[in-house]
Amino acid sequence: MNIFVCVKQVPDTETKVTPTADGSFIETASIKWIMNPYDEFAVEQALLVKAANPAANVTVVRVGSEKDTEALRTAMAMGTDEAILVESVDNLDSYSIAKALKGAIEKSGKTADLILTGKQAIDDDCLQVPQILAEMMKLPSVSVIVGFELAGTTVKVKREVEGGALEVYEVNGPVVLAANKGLNTPRYASLPGIMKAKKKPLAKFSLGDVGVTDGDRRVKYSGFKLPPEKPAGKKYDAMDAAKQTEVVSQVVGLLRTEAKVL
Amino acid sequence: MANVLVFTELHDGHVKPVTLEILGKLAGQSADVAVIGDIGADQIATLAKFGAQNVHKLKGANLDKYSPEGYANALAEFIKSKSYDYVFGGATSLGKDLLPRLATKFDAGLASDVVNFTMDGGTFAGTRPLFAGKCLAKVELTGPKPHFVSIRPNALGMTENPTAGAGAAADVAANAGEIRAAIKEIIKAASTKVDLTEANIIVSGGRAMKNAENFKILDDMANVIGATVGASRAAVDSGFAPHAMQVGQTGKTVAPSLYIACGISGAIQHLAGMRTSKVIVAINTDPDAPIFTKADYGIVGDLFQIVPIMTEEFKKLLGK
Numbered sequence A: 001m002n003i004f005v006c007v008k009q010v011p012d013t014e015t016k017v018t019p020t021a022d023g024s025f026i027e028t029a030s031i032k033w034i035m036n037p038y039d040e041f042a043v044e045q046a047l048l049v050k051a052a053n054p055a056a057n058v059t060v061v062r063v064g065s066e067k068d069t070e071a072l073r074t075a076m077a078m079g080t081d082e083a084i085l086v087e088s089v090d091n092l093d094s095y096s097i098a099k100a101l102k103g104a105i106e107k108s109g110k111t112a113d114l115i116l117t118g119k120q121a122i123d124d125d126c127l128q129v130p131q132i133l134a135e136m137m138k139l140p141s142v143s144v145i146v147g148f149e150l151a152g153t154t155v156k157v158k159r160e161v162e163g164g165a166l167e168v169y170e171v172n173g174p175v176v177l178a179a180n181k182g183l184n185t186p187r188y189a190s191l192p193g194i195m196k197a198k199k200k201p202l203a204k205f206s207l208g209d210v211g212v213t214d215g216d217r218r219v220k221y222s223g224f225k226l227p228p229e230k231p232a233g234k235k236y237d238a239m240d241a242a243k244q245t246e247v248v249s250q251v252v253g254l255l256r257t258e259a260k261v262l
Numbered sequence B: 001m002a003n004v005l006v007f008t009e010l011h012d013g014h015v016k017p018v019t020l021e022i023l024g025k026l027a028g029q030s031a032d033v034a035v036i037g038d039i040g041a042d043q044i045a046t047l048a049k050f051g052a053q054n055v056h057k058l059k060g061a062n063l064d065k066y067s068p069e070g071y072a073n074a075l076a077e078f079i080k081s082k083s084y085d086y087v088f089g090g091a092t093s094l095g096k097d098l099l100p101r102l103a104t105k106f107d108a109g110l111a112s113d114v115v116n117f118t119m120d121g122g123t124f125a126g127t128r129p130l131f132a133g134k135c136l137a138k139v140e141l142t143g144p145k146p147h148f149v150s151i152r153p154n155a156l157g158m159t160e161n162p163t164a165g166a167g168a169a170a171d172v173a174a175n176a177g178e179i180r181a182a183i184k185e186i187i188k189a190a191s192t193k194v195d196l197t198e199a200n201i202i203v204s205g206g207r208a209m210k211n212a213e214n215f216k217i218l219d220d221m222a223n224v225i226g227a228t229v230g231a232s233r234a235a236v237d238s239g240f241a242p243h244a245m246q247v248g249q250t251g252k253t254v255a256p257s258l259y260i261a262c263g264i265s266g267a268i269q270h271l272a273g274m275r276t277s278k279v280i281v282a283i284n285t286d287p288d289a290p291i292f293t294k295a296d297y298g299i300v301g302d303l304f305q306i307v308p309i310m311t312e313e314f315k316k317l318l319g320k
Helices: A036-051 A070-078 A096-109 A128-134 A190-195 A239-257 B017-025 B042-048 B068-080 B093-104 B215-225 B232-237 B269-273 B303-318
Strands: A001-009 A009-011 A034-035 A057-064 A083-089 A112-120 A141-151 A152-160 A166-172 A176-179 A200-205 A219-225 A236-237 B005-006 B032-036 B054-059 B085-091 B110-114 B116-117 B123-129 B133-143 B147-151 B167-175 B180-188 B199-205 B228-233 B258-262 B281-286 B297-300
Touching: A001 A036, A001 A070, A001 A128, A009 A070, A009 B005, A034 A036, A034 A070, A034 B133, A036 A057, A036 A096, A036 A112, A036 A141, A036 A176, A057 A070, A057 A096, A083 B054, A096 A128, A096 A200, A096 A239, A096 B093, A112 A128, A128 A141, A128 A176, A128 B093, A141 A166, A141 B068, A141 B093, A141 B133, A152 A219, A219 A239, A236 A239, A239 B281, A239 B303, B005 B017, B017 B032, B017 B042, B017 B085, B032 B167, B054 B068, B068 B093, B068 B110, B085 B110, B093 B110, B093 B147, B110 B123, B133 B147, B147 B215, B199 B215, B215 B228, B215 B258, B215 B303, B258 B303
Parallel strands: A001 A057, A001 A112, A057 A083, A083 A200, A112 A176, A141 A176, A236 B297, B005 B032, B005 B085, B032 B054, B054 B167, B085 B147, B110 B147, B199 B228, B199 B258, B258 B281, B281 B297
Antiparallel strands: A009 A034, A141 A152, A152 A166, A166 B180, A219 B133, B116 B123, B123 B133
């Protein structure tokens, strides 16, 4: 059984984002990079399947710049068997990334029985790659999954939709699944795991190796800028119990008369 | 002028509000609507009021409930029979799942979660947030047509676009094709409230809520003003609320008319997820909490005292 986990490396959630002077992207020099948080659930799910099927092989694949391989090292320290890095710039669009992932999976020589990803990367927030990859590979897909049960070749997954309702899907055979928070509790990499990860195979491909060219770009970004800052609002002190009703009454009144939202 | 198709999903027989937002914004283009299944005359009239020229009702076997493959196959076949320059849809749970797959059937690009756009000369140029709203960028599409766009609910606003001859509806025979991933059952959530991403008013609780039971005071307020209750990552990670309620970079990005933050300090990843709310009210005991830098109305006080008073004031204001 071959499991592929597609991960992305993204700026830490506490990162302050600064657009470059020409607005072509953001400043990346001083960013702390982490594995995309949703991808951790995908890695963990692959490792849970491997625990139940010891012969399974888990390959983690990432498309991105080589300057830091934090995400791949983390995944291998958690327990995945091997890794593939497709070297590219950090701001590729979803279509190109999906095509590169497909190319890398094919180039590995292994036939994918299960492909796991996070439901979205928290940098460009496109929520596209898992579904594009599935369509390109002619596979079914289920996104935003919070439940996973594998019985033989049938996988039963729960997909979270609006208002927390769950759609229960049953799928046979190879499928692309995109993980949401709540699917499992990702393990921490152990010290022995971190040491072992250094000896695990890491294959490197260029975009050209996996059949991706500049002509594959479908979405063009420009003019990166910070959102407009709101002017400072009104602030009221209501720590003193005697003032609370007056303050709250005033604010509620302003929501109607000034802000006009009620 | 561009030929545009707007895909609408139905919720309890009603078109999603985001469909009307899109149609209104497409004034000046030629816009049709596609829906899977049946749709009432009143809904067609509403679509017409917002400028939908033709309403195509796609009907066929195995399309009674959503499946990524069935919907994508049926819509792709229909779109191929026409000559649309653009296909728009809402960035809802269903839209986010369906549209990337549908676009790839045309080897086409999708600009997702767009919050504003222009169609100058019939060409789309949009704005979308990245890094959970920490920055904005201009987004354009290139490559094979049609080009696909998904629009974030509540972002464009409602603008009616009455157009002569609008609202001609017809059935289209549709083919779901092979469906490998199919819904076996749907487990309804306890909540019947509007989802956070589509809510007009949100009341959110943070770590200062102390426990799950205390969220009841937020529910009480939410019931009075018709709000949906959310939570910060700190509250979710502490087990006070499920992840479905989380607002922020690893939860939901929201843009309601009114956001009331109760006991939320305002971590950067939370602010990123709610900063585009039109009006923000913050209640926090710490006068230096970052949330106050984004609040239109900040109340420095204990939420356990302030929230019940506010609920009563809302009742008075709304005559409840």
